[in-house]
Amino acid sequence: MDLAANLETIQQRVNAACNRANRAPESVTLQAVTKGQSAETIREASKLGLRLFGENKIQEAKIKIGQCPGNLRWHMIGHLQSNKCRDAVHFFEMIQSVDSLSLAEEINKWANKSAKTMPILLEVNIAGESSKFGYKPNQLLTELAQINALKKIEIHGLMTIAPWTPEPEKVRPIFQKLRQLKEQCDQILGAPLPHLSMGMSGDFEIAIEEGATIVRIGTALFGARARSKKQDEPANEI
Ligand SMILES: *Cc1c(COP(=O)(O)O)cnc(C)c1O
Numbered sequence: 001m002d003l004a005a006n007l008e009t010i011q012q013r014v015n016a017a018c019n020r021a022n023r024a025p026e027s028v029t030l031q032a033v034t035k036g037q038s039a040e041t042i043r044e045a046s047k048l049g050l051r052l053f054g055e056n057k058i059q060e061a062k063i064k065i066g067q068c069p070g071n072l073r074w075h076m077i078g079h080l081q082s083n084k085c086r087d088a089v090h091f092f093e094m095i096q097s098v099d100s101l102s103l104a105e106e107i108n109k110w111a112n113k114s115a116k117t118m119p120i121l122l123e124v125n126i127a128g129e130s131s132k133f134g135y136k137p138n139q140l141l142t143e144l145a146q147i148n149a150l151k152k153i154e155i156h157g158l159m160t161i162a163p164w165t166p167e168p169e170k171v172r173p174i175f176q177k178l179r180q181l182k183e184q185c186d187q188i189l190g191a192p193l194p195h196l197s198m199g200m201s202g203d204f205e206i207a208i209e210e211g212a213t214i215v216r217i218g219t220a221l222f223g224a225r226a227r228s229k230k231q232d233e234p235a236n237e238i
Contacts, residue, residue, distance in 0.1 A: 001222060007049075009220075010030065014204070017204070017206075018208060021208060027213060029215075030217060031052045031075065031215065032052065032053050033218035033221075034064070035056045035057065037222050037225075038064075042064060042072075051072060054096070055074065055077065056076070061076070062087060062091055076088050077096045077216060082102065088107065089107060089116070095107060096120070096123065097121075097133065098120045098121065105150065112151070116152070118152060119154045120153055121157050121159040121197055122159070123160065124137060124140055124160050124178060126177050126181075137177070140185070144185055155193060156195045158181060158196055159198065162199075164202065171206060172210060174198075175212070179211045196211050196213050196214070197212070199215040199216070199217075200216055200219075
């Protein structure tokens, strides 16, 4: 694996997608998804200038965050159980995977106890895949005001995982729907949410064309991961 070369290629592809969409390259943040990667690999990535990292399991993240000093920023991107909220609030700068009011309330409780405010994204299951976590769009619109009322939570935007497909063009409607849903949320909240976290190794260029502000990239940076449990992986093809 040549991390520097992979990063260079990805940055060029990000820039080209931004050009096509008339967007400033600075409006897209590349998030390195480091699940399954060693702390050494993460430190190497940070030396190349990567700052934002994503992990999807609390236990794994806790250990590696401790092994990676410096000004690295960490977001929780995997399904969060309520009994892990305390750690999630402690170890992460943002939780991207909030998918219920009860989870938001639990995060709010622990943020309050640690006297901090927790930035979150709301995860939406746009394609309605049974294998994935995330809000149904209507449910999100129903609960949005209640989540927004939680004092120690700050909603920064929406996140989605598109279905896996060998033809990324097929998932463009998923990204368009997330953007439209954000516009509906902006209306309800009376202010624009800054972030759309969408796009992964196979589809980030399309996501950028449709307005992604955070793209979460693992495989294209670090190479294929060792096989992990099905529920952690974007698996269903459309
Ligand atoms: C694993 C993962 C990614 C990265 O997937 P790649 O296809 O390896 O780029 C992005 N987002 C989430 C939530 C993930 O679990």
